[in-house]
Amino acid sequence: EDQVTQSPEALRLQEGESSSLNCSYTVSGLRGLFWYRQDPGKGPEFLFTLYSAGEEKEKERLKATLTKKESFLHITAPKPEDSATYLCAVSDYSGGYQKVTFGTGTKLQVIP
Amino acid sequence: EPEVTQTPSHQVTQMGQEVILRCVPISNHLYFYWYRQILGQKVEFLVSFYNNEISEKSEIFDDQFSVERPDGSNFTLKIRSTKLEDSAMYFCASSADRGGSYEQYFGPGTRLTVT
Secondary structure, eight states: OOEEEEEOSEEEEETTOOEEEEEEEEOSSEEEEEEEEEOTTSOOEEEEEEOSTTOEEEETTEEEEEOSSEEEEEEOSOOGGGOEEEEEEEEESSSOTTOOEEOOOEEEEEEO | OOOOEEEOSEEEEOTTOOEEEEEEOOTTOOEEEEEEEOTTSOOEEEEEEETTEEEEEOTTOOTTEEEEOOSSSOEEEEESSOOGGGOEEEEEEEEOOSSSOOOOEEOOOEEEEEO
8 A cells, every 4th residue: 555654744944944845655666756735725736746766846946856765845945925735645556546645744834 | 727616615414414516627637536635634535537437446435425427517426424524625636638647636625514
């Protein structure tokens, strides 16, 4: 069974203070690793898909990287509007590829 | 920008009652999903749907649950006899195709409260 563990559970940053969120995963064969952003009371908002180790993707202040065991979401010079819960999720080849397993998320708070 | 919509935004029902949650996926998407998120917990997969049939379901999706695509736009989740533990946010999602990018795009959710 796929497992996704995110750390830290919560992170409080000053505006402009860069940091990284971690996602460790266990799958039999990774089909894709996803990062989502979730605001309170809202649905997850798609950010990135990573498919293979060494892959990197960027969007504004966010950069996602992938190794064989974990993924990092780097946040550079965050702003208060980056405050949200960031979710990591995986899909594997062993089960149905459409099933996505989510982690519990990292709740990020950026203080002005 | 196309988006997934869900109705209602909040549904309150009594235990044992049937509820139907409705979703309109993104129009050119072919795969549809339901997830739930109990307050304070992680998002959990319920079911995926393609070509008018269930393609995958989780252990949560038991006989009390059913899904349907009654017309070309709507996708519904029915819970036949609600239980207190069914109280959660229910998210619909859709994705375009199998190969390449198959990111799932989520709706805003329906908050189901069972009393």
